[in-house]
Amino acid sequence: MQKKALTIGLSAFATIFYFVIILYIFFAILHIDALKNFETALAFELIGFILLLYFILGNIILKPIKTGFYIPLLITTVAYTVLLDGLNIAFIVTMPNAYFVLVHLILLFIYCIISIPMYIMGRR
Secondary structure, eight states: OHHHHHHHHHHHHHHHHHHHHHHOOOISSSSSSTTTTTHHHHHHHHHHHHHHHHHHHHHHSSSSHHHHHHHHHHHHHHHHHHHHHHHHHTTTTOOOOHHHHHHHHHHHHHHHHHHHHHHHHOOO
């Protein structure tokens, strides 16, 4: 049980530390709170963070997903989160709000198309 608690603690710390770094970039470097795409960027960042936290901690706490499905699912989630961060940092200032939302929704849709079948098959 102590090994499981250590794994949960370290995984949660690493994931939250990553999220704090992204928030620092947004607020201290980019001053995102003064931009028009502020709410959209934070909403999609929160979605990415929750997905990442769920798949990392969910496999430890809940019934584990089969390893053959978990590794690709985790890699897909990490790639989605990194791509999301890159899009937010690169286009938050230059892209109009409607296109910004559209790009994020398309990215989330592609992520769902890839990850949902892996998640369902891994839970069986």
